[in-house]
Amino acid sequence: MDILLHNTIMKRHVLIFGFVGGLLIATLQYTEYRFVIIEHSVELYSALVAILFAAFGIWLGLRITRSRETIRETVVVREVLVPAQAPALEPFAPNTARQHTLGITARELEILTLVAGGLSNREIATQLFVSENTVKTHCARTFDKLVAARRTQAVQRGKELGLLP
Amino acid sequence: MDILLHNTIMKRHVLIFGFVGGLLIATLQYTEYRFVIIEHSVELYSALVAILFAAFGIWLGLRITRSRETIRETVVVREVLVPAQAPALEPFAPNTARQHTLGITARELEILTLVAGGLSNREIATQLFVSENTVKTHCARTFDKLVAARRTQAVQRGKELGLLP
């Protein structure tokens, strides 16, 4: 789960789930009588309930993530267009869309840019008037979001993703 | 496990959820016996089972789709990667002249390229079938020639000087 868990969409889905879940349970309890009447074993009945609900959960999970992917793909389309229209002479327009989907804040990108400039954490700290620890925290978070283990890797990823010139 | 799981908070939430889930299961298993023994209604028992498995189903569904989403994301990234690198029509002609004037050997440039790729010394060593020490000496010499103190700086300089794409 992630950024989008904070979105209203997600919350709404959870609510829907609660509602539908309750509904299903009610239905189950209703249908249960029929099973009991037909004298099925409790184990079998429980297994059916289990399977049904597991399937339901998977379905719901799919639903939720599908809406997420829709959003993401829309973003991607735009991203492809940007570099395609502004080829060479651009003063470099950072890919804000991707930055957003990755959850990278402005400050983090700022630090990443300085990292790409070959500065050490201490130099960055001095330049931004913050402590070296702060820079390290920002770096750690950024590396996490870029799935990078080293600063060189983060820089490389940043360029790949159009976050850096 | 998940690109988007950057927030420690989220990690904690997932952990808590897992823990509570386990606790619920244990409780359920415990109470189950009591219900059965005390001959409680099958309805109540079934409801509990239903809830339990609904939760499990949701969890499972989310887990499955999450990993799938991760894969999807990776693919998308690749898709964007290609057009991002393609517009540069030139296959990149390294500035051999400058390399020569700086006294940078072919091997050193090779290592520098891998450094720019975000690899660690160990990874480079593995990839080139040499020891890590060797990579380090190559790096040191290269940094020296590029007047760089850090690898990020060396990479930046290398790009400036047209040694790297």
Added chain:
DNA sequence: GATGTCGTCATCCTTTCGGGTGATTTCGCG
């Protein structure tokens, strides 16, 4: 007013880097 995000800073601990120094082997060239 509770919740979440962001930026800030800290501490502890491990890994990685970088500098310094020296050694060996291979290869080409005068």
Added chain:
DNA sequence: CGCGAAATCACCCGAAAGGATGACGACATC
């Protein structure tokens, strides 16, 4: 042949970077 450049590797040591975790204030959102 001897010389030097290049590549290889080793060891030590200090500095830098990275991971994990916790905390706190400001601010926005609900």
